[in-house]
Amino acid sequence: MSDMTPRPKPRPSPESLPYWQAAREHQLALPKCDACEKFWFPPSASCPHCLSSQFSFSPVSGLGKVFSHVTFHRVYRAAFTERVPYVVALVELEEGPRLLTNIVGMQAEDVRCDMPVQVCFEDIDADASIPQFKPRESC
Numbered sequence: 423m424s425d426m427t428p429r430p431k432p433r434p435s436p437e438s439l440p441y442w443q444a445a446r447e448h449q450l451a452l453p454k455c456d457a458c459e460k461f462w463f464p465p466s467a468s469c470p471h472c473l474s475s476q477f478s479f480s481p482v483s484g485l486g487k488v489f490s491h492v493t494f495h496r497v498y499r500a501a502f503t504e505r506v507p508y509v510v511a512l513v514e515l516e517e518g519p520r521l522l523t524n525i526v527g528m529q530a531e532d533v534r535c536d537m538p539v540q541v542c543f544e545d546i547d548a549d550a551s552i553p554q555f556k557p558r559e560s561c
């Protein structure tokens with residue numbers, strides 16, 4: 423638990439609830455299709471690859487690379503006052519899907535595209551944790 427002002431809690435939809443439940447256990451789990459065996463994100467009621475509605479949330483490696491990133495210098499919500507500058511990034515997982523997330527554990531200006539990253543989790547409170555990514559070197 424950080425000593426910063428807590429960020430807003432996630433508000434899971436029925437489709438994303440298993441994702442957030444796994445995150446609370448510090449696991450990254452994404453929907454994986456039973457028919458074509460592909461992962462996807464964000465969670466939805468059917469596979470975007472083959473439209474099958476048979477799937478289950480399965481753990482992924484948590485390893486990926488920075489696909490794209492921006493640095494926020496402006497405070498849009500009070501909870502982020504002590505966080506600026508912070509990095510919002512699209513991380514491409516080894517399993518394929520891209521997640522909109524934060525890069526933490528390094529200076530914002532040092533974040534680069536294609537940089538190898540791995541998942542880590544920020545505990546907001548007893549009920550919620552948010553998947554984020556940090557440089558793989560810092561493990």
Ligand SMILES: [Zn+2]
Pocket residue numbers: 455456457458459460469470471472473474
């Ligand atoms: Zn499928």
